[in-house]
Amino acid sequence: MAGQLQGKVVAVTGAGRGVGREIALLCAKEGANVVVNDLGASADGEGADLSPAQETVNDIIAAGGKAIVNGASVADPAGAATIIEDAVKTFGQIDAVVNNAGILRDRIWHKMSHEDWNAVIDVHLNGCFNVSKAATPYFRDQGSGSFIHFTSTSGLIGNFGQANYSAAKLGIVGLSQSIALDMARAGVRSNCIAPFAWSRLIATIPATNEAEAQRIERMKTMSADKIAPLVAFLASDASKEVTNQVFGVRKNEIFLFSKPRPIRSMHKSEGWTAQSIAEEFLPAVRGSFANPAERSGDVFGYDPI
Template sequence: MLEGKVVAVTGAGRGVGREIALLCAAHGAAVVVNDPGVGGGGEGGDAGPAQDTVNDIIAAGGRAHANLASVADPAGATTIIEDAVQRFGRIDAVVNNAGILRDTIWHKMSHEDWRAVIDVHLNGCFNVSKAATPYFREQQSGSFIHFTSTSGLIGNIGQANYSAAKLGIVGLSQSIALDMARAGVRSNCIAPFAWSRMTASIPAETPAQKARLEKFKAMSADKIAPLVVYLASDASAEVTNQIFSVRKNEIVLFSKPRPVRSMTKLEGWTPESIAAELIPAFQPSFARADEVSAHVFGYDPI
């Protein structure tokens, strides 16, 4: 599917990113494996994970190069794309997978925890995508594959920073898809359900939380990679501006926000008439106030 292509995958030293890099290489792509090897909250750094993925790709007969830059740094993000072009001659697809978590309940969230997560997820997507854009425009082709989350699409407890970043990525992807369509460039999002270092940090104190975590453990990271390979390939030339999700062997297409109900009052609305007429009419269509992804996906994937 990717013979002759060059793909850059961020956060590819471990977990979902590693599986994506391995499968892209198995399908013929040369892969820039980006990962600074930081901890789950963005601390430290280790060249080992990125190099391990590269070594495994090369051992299987593929082509790969390790890049240790932080996507949060615009100059570092640019090196990811420059490494692809200088070492392999071009760049065909960007997989924005890198991420960190600094979960905490809203009233305890610090400015630093907010900025750190936004910088890696949302600004990181912008930085790497921006660096690849001139090459995509020149060659009149390219694919952006951004990783969002149901934490952003639906919401989640204790993840205001992560949720905001992940929904922001959807907005970014949609605008890129519209702006770059004339250049033959596409942009799509994937919300993965998979067991990784990041999902391992989900609290599991109550029996219900522990049961939910066990379900996550059955959703292996390698299940996400086939959709990424497809979206990076020429076979997906007509697929852009979409939001997908992968839950084990299930692939989901998400709708975008659309009007659900409307009501017109010819004489105009007052606060009192909103309370008396509008809200009672709208209430049956309200999303539940405590809704999280478990309410939307009320069944186990196979």
């Protein structure tokens, strides 16, 4: 029986290891021809090694699938363009782009350098832009295509020591929403996934207390292969009606996230002053404030099944 992605061509960034590798393997199993992109850098973005990407390709071919290696950096616009060019040159088309590549340079806010900030923004946010921009002309010409971007609850909710990563990941949601709106008339869709999965990036996060150590142990039970089925679905024709959404995957759970919308309003016909805001507006809305100290681990504190 043909897979969900039979005849499709899918480009997966950061596909040499972890979540990206599992996505590439499943997409190939579902019938797609796959471009396996991975610079092969360390968790903080240093160095390069094509062997992880080649190993993923070798495994796909050994299982009877088709795949090629691309070792470009998504942070480089010219390099990102080669990912799409390689797909079209080798397989004749491009049908889905999975923006998964990422690095971490966690620092508490007052110690974060411009270098830490720029490196993470370049790979995550600019990388999504670069690869998506390169695929857009092909998607427009064929009147179809799927962008699948990886966000994070660190951006959607918040986390300690990740201002660069959180900003990039929430920026990706804004990018995806605008792409979905701009490209709808061309039959192109764009969605985000916030994954919960153990990876070498998660392994770099230090545990500073017992609660954080327990959270890391819970993360170890969340295997990367659990993320791949939702990606394969979003890359397939079965998801043609699905666009401009934010999903999450946590072991055997799939979430649909809400988006920021007004929850309370208050009108004052004569206008507001700083004093009237303090005396009237604040008491009226205080009960609806988001918890200022809440982070991802607090919202998802229960054990996954």
